[in-house]
Amino acid sequence: MTSISATILVVDDEAAILRFLKPFLQAEGYSVLEARTGREALAMASSHEPEVILLDLGLPDMDGEEIIQALPPWSRARVIVVSARGREQDKVSALDLGASDYLTKPFSLAELAARIRALLRRGATADAPPPASYRFGDLSIDIEAHVVRLGDEEVHLTPTEFKMLAFLARHAGKVVTHGQLLKEVWGKHSQGQEHYVRIHVHKLRQKIEHDPARPRHLHTETGVGYRFKE
Amino acid sequence: MRDEDQRPDPDALLAMVRREEEGKRRGQLRIFLGMAPGVGKTYAMLEAARAKMAEGLDLLAGIVETHGREETEALLYEMPALPRKRIDYKGHLLEEFDLDEALARRPALILVDELAHTNVPGSRHPKRWQDVEELLENGLNVWSTLNVQHLESLNDIVAQITGVRVRETVPDAVLERAESVILVDLPPEDLRQRLNEGKVYLPRQAEWAGENFFRSGNLSALRELALRSTANRVNTEVLVYRQGHSIQTTWPTAERILVCVGPSPTSATLVRAAKRLADGLHAPWHALYIQHQPGGGQTSRALANLNLARELGAQTHVLAGGDVARLIVGFARQHNVTRIVVGKPLHRRFTDLLRGSPVDQLVRLSEEIDVHVIKGQDTGTPRTAKPGALPKPRWKDYAAAVSVVGLSTAACFAMFPYFELANLIMVYLVGVMAVAFWLPRRASALASGLSVLAFDFCFVPPRFSFAVTDVAYLVTFLVMFLVALVISGMASRIKAQADSAGQLERQASELSGLSRHLAANRGTASLVQVARNHIAAVFGCKAFVLLPGASGKLETAFMPSDEELISSKDHGVAQWVFDNEKPAGLSTQTLADSDILFLPLPGTDEVLGVIGLKPLDEDARDSLLLPDRRRLLDAFVHQAAMALDVDRLEEKAKATLMEAEREKLRSALLSTVTHDFKTPLAAISGSAESLMALGESASPEVRRALEENIAAEASRLERLADNLLRIAALESGAVVPELKPVPLEEVIGSSLARLESILAGHPVRVDVPPDMPPIPMDEVLMEQVFLNLLENAAKYTPPGTAIAILADTHRGEAVIEVRDTGPGLPPGDHDRLFERYQRGDRRGGGRGDGRDAEGYGLGLAICKAVIRAHGGSITARDNAPSGARFTMTLPLHHQS
CATH class of the missing domain: 3.40.50.2300 (Response regulator)
Known part of the structure; x- marks a missing residue:
């Protein structure tokens, strides 16, 4: 083990x-x-x-x-x-x-x-600084350069979508609640606006997933939030 | 009132049982009866009470008049006594028996002196005997005292004997219903002795007329009356006993008495005489009033006499019509009356010479029925209005009669040149007939006379003079006059009958109108509304309904607008009606100073409420006194009560049925669950035991198969438990769907992920347009829907069968379909698939491998419950060319 x-x-x-x-x-x-x-x-x-x-x-x-x-x-x-x-x-x-x-x-x-x-x-x-870039299969995320690639093609993300993706990638494998995403991306005072998260996740999926209904990376944890899988 | 005395019959036995039962609930009344004041009734009562007190009986002196006599007061010593109620009446503080307090204390025995006492105005009942009745009805035992001259039916006789009319009377029924009567007797000489010694208290009222009353002769007569009343009671008791014990003997044939009353004060005498006659014969009796014209003072006086008869135990009736004698005999025949009691007319009238007085006619018509003609005793009232008096025409009626004759004359002038004189007579006769039909008798008599005169004056030669050349015309005049009179008499009789028939018809149609409306309505509120509108319209009253609240006390008016009509005092009356199940208020014997008549609404097992009627004018108030109007009102109230009762029972039945339905569902659920749980459990425990039993000897393949079986069945159990929890939560209302806009592919995605292994063999196509808006949903519940639909699709189709999830928007709704290309749905009603806990009958042509019916019912039932909770719909149908197709719609916008 x-x-x-x-x-x-x-x-x-x-x-x-x-x-x-x-x-x-x-x-x-x-x-x-x-x-x-x-x-x-x-x-x-x-x-x-x-x-x-x-x-x-x-x-x-x-x-x-x-x-x-x-x-x-x-x-x-x-x-x-x-x-x-x-x-x-x-x-x-x-x-x-x-x-x-x-x-x-x-x-x-x-x-x-x-x-x-x-x-x-x-x-x-946990104590190490977050990495500057991630690679999950054919999806690569360059945090510093704000560049996301799916295979060879560059994916155009809005700043919000990028912020979300970066946060999810940093916590890959771990469940992230709607509330946590909301707080991270929109700030502390955005409570109760979970539908923002859903809509942006929806858009993000359209961009980074081949089949949004059967995502490889951005999985839904029903009633709880999302989990980014490698 | 006993209907048949001659032999013990089942009804009589039943009545006796009822009387006995009532006796158990009702308190017992003992009356100490005396012939005159001063015989020692109160003393005798108190003495007997002391003996009871010594036995330890819980007794209470409700009200006892000692009139300051020392020996009587001594008997009250240490006897618990009820404080008297003080009532403020026109500035005087009067003391009265405190009925409410007595009812509240509920002693085993209560002493209420002087049964005939009249209460201070404003008390609940006008008379003390009514207080006593209420005590008895509430199960209290009462002892009371009474002098014989206060008995209603003896009132006239006593007045004749003593020359003193007693105004405070007690209905004979009170004495008749007393369980025991104790005669307190004293020889007249001893009483006079006591009087001389000043031991007899004389009431303030002048009615005692001092010494006169206590003459030895009077006292002897009164004593005889008292003894006779007591003996009469003994007779009755023997009779009741005989009926109960089936002692065969010959009984007199059944008698029935009918007394005819009118507005005259002498009618009261008639009524009392009839009562005595009926008592003597042990016969039921009726009182009848023949009404010529509604309204007027005559009617209300006649009704007062009828009321007296009712109080004395008669059944009362009112008929309308002109031919008094015929109506009376007809009624008598109809009711098997054997004796008719009528009054002797005080004055003869002109018409009596022609046809004989109504009494003469009656005697002639009555045949085998005995007619008792009794001379009415005039009690000093100068009115001599007779029964049978015709309504007085007003001057307008005469004027109309004159102008009709004028018109006839004008017509005759036009006809004169062309017709013979005999034809002109016909014109006059038509005029007379018209007058007779529309106007009172006297007006038509006037028209008859005037017609003859006009004919003579205008047309008979010499014209324009009353002189007649041909004497033969005198005969013509006489015949014309007589014909006119006869015609007018007949016409007015026809009219009276038509009026009476019309009134009956109107009543019938009013009643059927009410029942029709009641039948067309449901629910307490609308039934009450219908009943009160009809009753208000028909009886010229404001009507309202009071229903009991949860506490069993009447609540404020059912219609808020009615509340101002009812004062708190009226509300008290209504509550009394509700508690005692008897009418009260206006035109009744109880709480009569209210201007509202309250009637109970009788249900099958309890009083449903109280209806109140407030007459809008004098006529409406009088008409409430008319027996036939009262009967109609009773019929209305009964109809309304019945409708309310049926409605109430239906509600109850519906609730019971719903409870039974729920119970059925619960047991269906239980059997489904039991089956569905036991199958995987059996598989798991069986596999586990096999593993343990086989131990090391099992081949790796067998081992693997058993282990996989355990894991698969466990996950099946898990989904079952999930479904069960969901439906329980949804049913109990513990889970209210929390709708949030959720992109559809989120739920589809997570469902597919969770069913990954089950769907492994099935290609699944998902076709959701990228611009599909988020759908308001509870994602956890909707995930369950997709899990159930997909699992069914996988389970009931052969491996490799394609499954598709399609979505689109249509008219503000999301339309989502789950399709497969398997063998399709079982034949039959596809909607039944969604019925709760229904396990689809899969024999013959079912989809799937036929292994087992598990899962369909519960899973689809949840789908339906969830989709409905979202305001959407779900249907199942066959897919073309093959397979099943489940279509859901979900609103895209929140519905409030």
């Missing part, structure tokens, strides 16, 4: 979930901690400083937002929230409060492994 023994804290009150997650994650090469309640989770987060916290949003004693906000400030733990479908708003709140990613129950273990890997990789490069 690629990671060198990172510690993962699994927070879930269901024994059945813990029973398969622990052996799976251990087999992936992580050391695994378990917590059944929010309180226990917070205690372990400060004593063991895990790299990743897999946080179920349906805990009996505290809700996810509370736990994310109560994490010790020094903690570098990245949080993946897990919740049932239909609770999109909970996920969005958690993501906006600082959670790094989310999974919908039931989730595939391969997907979980991929998310954890992506998080840990990003964690490793």
Whole structure:
């Protein structure tokens, strides 16, 4: 496995979930901690400083937002929230409060492994300055030159579209909520104007995707936001 | 009133059971009956009460008049007593029995002295016996006292015996319905003794006429009356007992009495006489008034007499028409009357010489029916208006009669040169007939006379003189006059009958008009509106309806505009009507000083509300007193109440049906869910167990197949759970679609991504125009729609079948289609595919591999629910040349 023994804290009150997650994650090469309640989770987060916290949003004693906000400030733990479908708003709140990613129950273990890997990789490069250019398949983005190419052809983007694409590319692999994009591109005071984001993403897709209904890079996370994939 | 006394019949038994049942709910009344003041009724009552008190009975002295007698007051010592209510009447503070407080306290027994007492004006009931009735109806037991001369039917006899007319009377029914009557007797000599000793309190009213009343002879007669009344009761009790115990014996044949009343005060005497006769024979009785012309003082006096009869227990009727005797006999035959009671006319009239008085005619016509002719006792009122008096013509009527004769004469002048004299007579007769038909009898009699005179003067030689040359003309005049009279009599009778028939017809059409309108309406509000409009129009009143609120108390008027009509006092009357299920207010015996008549609206199991009528003028007020108008009003009110009741029951039934429908859906859902969950669960647990059982012995291929089966069935379970959660959330209203403008390819894209593995074998074409505007939608719900449609397309078509998603805009709507080229939809009604929890019957020609019906119903039901919540539509049809086609429309603009 690629990671060198990172510690993962699994927070879930269901024994059945813990029973398969622990052996799976251990087999992936992580050391695994378990917590059944929010309180226990917070205690372990400060004593063991895990790299990743897999946080179920349906805990009996505290809700996810509370736990994310109560994490010790020094903690570098990245949080993946897990919740049932239909609770999109909970996920969005958690993501906006600082959670790094989310999974919908039931989730595939391969997907979980991929998310954890992506998080840990990003964690490793978090302190480095953002790269000046990206390359995703035949899509290349030159941040400094403001040039985007699809294959050999240059794609003409408006400043807004470029700003969005740059932000998404910087967070490639990670989910970005509508609210986060809005704040990044239009500023703090643009809350409630999520349809701007949708319309510009729509236009951006027309420009950078061969088939906008089946995007290769700019994926929709229904009810939550977008995820840029390599 | 018992209808048949002669043998125990089922109805009578039923009535007895009802009486007994009523008795259980109703309080019991005991009356201490005496012949005169001073015999010691109150004393006897209090003594008996003390004995009960000693037994520990919860009794209350409601109101007891001790008249300052020490021995009586001593009996009240330590007896719980009700404080008297103080009523301000014209500046005087008067004390009265406090009915409301008595009802509130609910003692096991309450003492209410002097049943015949008249309450202070402004009290709820004019008479104390009515207070007692209300106490009884509310289940309280009452003891009261009564002197025999206050009994309504004995009123005349007592007046005859003593020369004193008692104005405070109690209906005989009160005494008849008392569970027990205790006669408080004292020999007349002892009473006189007590009187001389000053032990008898004489009321202020002059009606007692002091010493006169207490003459020994009077007292003996009164004593006899009291004893007889009590004995009469015993007879009745025996009769009731016999009916109940089926004791066979010969009973007198059933008698029925009819008393004819008019506006004369003597009619009251007739009514009382009839009552005594009916009581003696244990016969039901009727009172009839024959009306010549509506309205006027005559009618209201006659109605007062009818009212008296009703209070005494008669059924009352009013007929209209001119031929009094014939009408009376007709009515009597119709009602199997055996005896008719009429008054002797005080004066003979001219017409009586011709045809005989109505009484003579009656005797002649009555055949086997006995006619009792009773001399009315004049009670000093100078009015001698007789029953059967004709309406008085006004001067206008006479003037009209004169001018008709003038017209006839003018016509005759024109005809004179060409016709014989005999023909001219015909012209006059036509004129007389016209007058008779349109104007009162006297006017037509005048026209008859004038016609003869005019004919004589103008045309009979010598002309322009009353002298006659040929004596034969005198015969002509006489015949002409008689013919004119007969014609006028017949014409006016026909007119009266036509009027009466017309009135009946009008009433019938008014009633059918109401029922037609009621039938055409639904819902309380419109039914109330219809009822009140009809009643207001027909009865010349302002009508309004009060219905109970959630608290069971009547709420303010149903129509806000009616509220100003009803004072808070009237509202109190209405509430009383609602609580007691009896009419009150104007023209009733209860709370009569209100100027509104309140009637209950009777439903099948409870009173629905109260209707109020406020007459617009005097005529309307009087007509409310007319029995036939009252019956019509009752019919109207019943119709309205019935319509309201039916409406109410329908609403109830509808609610029950809806609940049953929901229940059915729930159980259908449950069975679908049970099946749909169990299938994948069985596959998962089976595969897992196989894996465990096989252990190391399983070949890698078998192992792999089992593992894949587990994973696939688990994802199927997941989608099922998703669908179920969605529909539950949508149904419960917990999820309201949150519409945001979303580019269509976003939802299509994410759906395709999620179904990647399922759609792997199917080429999917997506054709969305690049300029397609964003669609207002809840993206999470719409994603579900695409997931369900695409999954169905993949599942029910062979691998490799192409699937297409097409979209366009059309007339402000987005039109989206999901098509496949598979085997197509199952035959039958395609709309049924969307029915909730309906598992498509896939036997024979279904699409797909026929493996199982899973998924269709729930998935498509959700599609429909979601699309509808978006204000759009979804339909299924066959695709050409093959396959299925699901078409959705979604509005492109927010609809508020």
